[in-house]
Amino acid sequence: MAVYTDINEIELAQFLKNYDIGELLSYKGIAEGVENSNYLLHTSRAAFILTLYEKRVDSSDLPFFLGLMEHLAGKGISCPLPVVQKSGSNIGELAGRPAAIVTFLEGMWMRRPTVQHCAALGEALARMHLAGEDFPMRRKNALSVESWRPLWNNSRTDADQVEAGLTKETEEDLLFLEKNWPSHLPSGVIHADLFPDNVFFLGSKLSGIIDFYFACTDLLAYDVAVCLNAWCFEKDNSFNLTKGTALLRGYNAVRPLSKEEAASLPVLARGSALRFMLTRLYDWLNTPEGSFVVKKDPREYLRRMRFHRQISSPEEYGLAFEGQKA
C-alpha cells in the first residue's frame, strides 16, 4: 500500500473548502504506489486524486512537478491536471504534509505489457519529450550518476546478504559508469520513472501518464533507457527484442534518436539499471518488517545490469539505424 499518512473526513472536508470542486461524497486510500500517500476522492462534481507528499519528495520541488503536469496537459499530453485552490495556489497542507489534488485519469496499468503497448509507450514518451521542450523550469536529476555512489555507500555493507557478489559487481559498474557517462546528449524534461504502473491504457489505447515525482531535466535518451529496462524484460529477466524494437520504433517515429544518443543506449541502460537496483536495495534493507509497502526486488535490476554489461551496440536493443539523425 501507499498510505503513510492517515487522514479523517473532518480535516479532509475542511481542506476541500479551499477548492471549488464540490462537496466530499467519499474518499479512500489507494493501495498502489510506493512514494507518497494517495487517496481517491469523489465529490459532487467528479473524481480526483489527493496526494500527500512523503519522505523522498522535497517540497521545494513541488512547483516543478505540478507546473510540469500543467504544461504537458496544456500541450495535449494526457496526464493529471493539478486543481487550483480558490487562493490561486495548487499546493496546500493536510495532516502536516504538503498536499495537492489532481484530476483522475481513466484506465489501468498493464501487468503484462505486450509489443503493442511498448510501441504506444515509445510514441507517448517521445511526444512528452517534445511537449516539454518549452517548459521553462529546470530540476536537476537527484538520482543521476553523481548520486549513485553516496546512495550505494548507505547499503554496501549489507549488499552481499541480498546476493553474494553484489558488492563487487556494483563497485565495478559504478567505476565504469562514472568514467563513461555521456554528457553532451540532448537534454530536456524527462519522466525518469516511466514504469508500466505509471502508464494507463483503456483497451489497447494509451490513456495517460501519471506520477511525475521523479521528473527532472536530464538526457532524453536516459528516459528511453529507463523504459527499455522497465518494459522490455520478461518475468524470467530475459530481454524481449521484439518489445525493444517496438518501443524504439514508436519513439523514433515521433522523435528520432540521434546517432550519438543511439550509440549511448548501452551505457544509459546500464546506468538506469544500476539506479533502480540502488534505490530498491536501499528500501529492501531499510523498510521495517511488517510495513505495508510492497518492497521491490533489487535482484531483478542486478540481472538487467548483467545483461547490459555484455551489450556492444544499440541494435541489440532492437534499434534500426536507417533513418537516424546524424
Ligand SMILES: Nc1ncnc2c1ncn2[C@@H]1O[C@H](COP(=O)(O)OP(=O)(O)O)[C@@H](O)[C@H]1O
Ligand atoms: N491522476 C490519477 N488518476 C487515476 N489514478 C491515479 C492517479 N494518480 C495516482 N493514481 C492511482 O494511485 C496509484 C499510485 O500513484 P503513484 O503516483 O504511482 O504513487 P507513488 O508516487 O506513491 O508511487 C496509481 O497506481 C493509481 O492507481
Ligand SMILES: N[C@@H](CCOP(=O)(O)O)C(=O)O
Ligand atoms: N519504479 C520504481 C519505484 C517507484 O515506484 P512508483 O510507484 O513511484 O513508480 C521501481 O520499480 O524501482
